[in-house]
Amino acid sequence: MSYEYPETFDKVENNEKFLTDMIRCNVDSVANLTQMVLPDMIKKHKGLIINVSSVSGRRPTPLLSLYSGTKGFIDLFSRSLAAECxxxxxxxxxxxxxxxVSKLSGIRKASLIAPTPEQFVLSSLNRVTVPFTTGYWTHEIQEFIIALLPEFISNKLIMHVLGGIRAKALKKKNRAQ
Structure with a gap:
């Protein structure tokens, strides 16, 4: 679950419901499902859990702050469990x-940085035993480059990119009304 469009946390519509729904979907479900399946996997000494986080959970993501926070939980929770297990x-x-390419991302056409779901799954399945991966080679490059930047620069860059997406979404929303 994510935002309808990038927005500052204080301006998200139906903020209380949105907050509760996102935490239930992105945090509670991951922890609860893991708690349900992990004990049997440990008993059998066999298992694989893949938790889907996001590159947005790897560092601050202005205009997607709650999403970023919930995905950050999934990332750290999963890497901590990987070390335990x-x-x-x-x-x-x-x-x-x-x-x-997906309804969630709003991207309809595949590109070098946005693969189709099928391309992404084939790529990510080749990395199933790695505790952390972006799952796709161009995402690995993007992650590496952004990790080299000081946080204040990556925040400005992300704010600029997502601010543009926000402006387009608000323009479209205003035309529809």
Whole structure:
């Protein structure tokens, strides 16, 4: 679950419901499902858990602050579990993709930085035993480059990019009304 469009946290419509729904969907469900399946996997000394986070959970993502926070939980939770379970026969992976063609991303046409879901799945399945991956080679490059930047620069860059997406979404929303 994510935002309808990038927005500052204080201006999100139906903020209280939005907050509760996003935490239930992106945090509670991951922790609860993991709690349900992990004990049996550990008993059998065999298992694989892939939790889908996002590159947005790897660092601050202005205009997607709650989404970023929930995805950050998934990333750290999964990597912590991976360290706990590695000697117990259970692989836990934090899968942190960038953009993929989907309704959620709003991207309709595949490109070098936004693969189709099929391309992304084929690529990410080749990395299932790695505790952390973006799942796709161009996402790995993007993640590497952004990680080199000081946080204040990446914040400005992300704010600029998402601010443009926000402006287009608001323009479209205003035309529809």
């Amino acid at each position: 590695v000697t117990r026969g259970v692989y836990v992976q934090s899968l942190c993709p960038g953009y993929v």
